[in-house]
Amino acid sequence: MVGRQGQGGGAGNKAGARRAGLDFPRPLTSVDIVIFTIRLEALHVLLVRRGHAEGEPFPDAQALPGGFVDVARDRDLEACARRKLAEKTGVVSPYLEQLGSWGSATRDPRGWSATHAYFALIPASAAETALAADAQWFPLYGAGVKPRLAFDHQEILQAAVQRLRNKVEYTSLPAYLMPEEFTLPELQRTYEIVLDRPLEKSAFRTRMLSADLIEPIDKMRKGPNRPAQLYRLKAAAAPVYFARTFNAPE
Amino acid sequence: MVGRQGQGGGAGNKAGARRAGLDFPRPLTSVDIVIFTIRLEALHVLLVRRGHAEGEPFPDAQALPGGFVDVARDRDLEACARRKLAEKTGVVSPYLEQLGSWGSATRDPRGWSATHAYFALIPASAAETALAADAQWFPLYGAGVKPRLAFDHQEILQAAVQRLRNKVEYTSLPAYLMPEEFTLPELQRTYEIVLDRPLEKSAFRTRMLSADLIEPIDKMRKGPNRPAQLYRLKAAAAPVYFARTFNAPE
DNA sequence: ACACTTAGTTGTACTGTCCAACTTACTTAG
């Protein structure tokens, strides 16, 4: 066992003059956020265009919003993520969940780096209001443009989509993509857009209503056809886990 | 927007002489592993006793195995985790999954630090063979000793247990805690130990067998009572997602 | 031979999905 460093074990460092040997190279540490919303009947991600200053890797490429942790300003990782999210979208309290971390010697040409990835869901209404100048929404599946992403951001994005779709199968996550008031068919369409697959109407209704996470409000939406009951997310709406899945035929 | 750093946007740094300004303080970066096994009919975690060299925080406390990333030896985070796992247990290829990351200005008295936490499952048979001298198994729930843990490791451990128990509800994870050959009742007991709750026998059987992840082998275990069919994990046994849960009465 | 224990099966009740057909209410075309 060679070159033992600090935290791990008991061995300790030789001298001890320099505060228990913290003088070894540290990886770069960043936070990246995968921000989803639904626009134009499709799932979209927010990407930012990278700069092309000298020494900047992946100049002019698209990337997930993010950046290095600022040890002076960020109290913790989540605060860092919220700061970057607010800077790019103006949204302050969306659904925010940690996705995972990616770190290796090669993912950033500037050196060993590790990024902490988060993913956020914001409602369509908030998606356009205070967007940063260098940020832009891109559709996920479908005929949309597929920009090449910087670093390993393609892999991170992939993981985020998979996590989102997995969780949608048995939780109430898509409710965070809805405006404050919505109808059940609208909610169902959101689920269908995220899953990219039609769902069963009656099963969806019974399950949604028995899940006790949305409540009907005393209003109706006067659609072009029949009027529809409006619902709202219940106060303490932690994601709820469902039992089965609901598939539609064909 | 002040003090923009590298990766994020386009602004770039003033001078550019020092390779696009990477000369800002970086957080300490470590990897910690929550290693579970089942011993003596109870879920156990591996903890290591910290040293008491000068400048070492939490001297003599118990902690999760882990330590700083070594940018010279570790190609990526997972390799770092596997290295530390092998150092402490001798096990080389267990079930290993990323759990999440914890980072803040205060979690380590030595400065802003971020840890990447993993969790591993190893079979009982491998739990004792090549244990490091400073490592020890601790039972999780039950009357066992509850050692105070260093850093925020209590929180990380908590998260690992919750993740494990959540996943057990609808996946085949506990199979990784089993020896190569096992009987269905043994597998069920493992599930029950992890969940700390009795399960329904017949529902467990039908679901396990229809899940297509274990296969009967041509042997029987000659228990003290009836002989029981032996099973083995199927080759490419990625965790399988089940539909519902199975509860036993009372 | 007997009680005791555990592996594994069987059968009934119940819950919730899958699926199609239906009713209700509003819009638009003629």
Added chain:
DNA sequence: CTAAGTAAGTTGGACAGTACAACTAAGTGT
């Protein structure tokens, strides 16, 4: 003004899988 069209929401039957209890089968110890 009426008829056709469309979307919201309900109803009912087929089916699958869990919850639960009672059962059979095969070994052990006294």
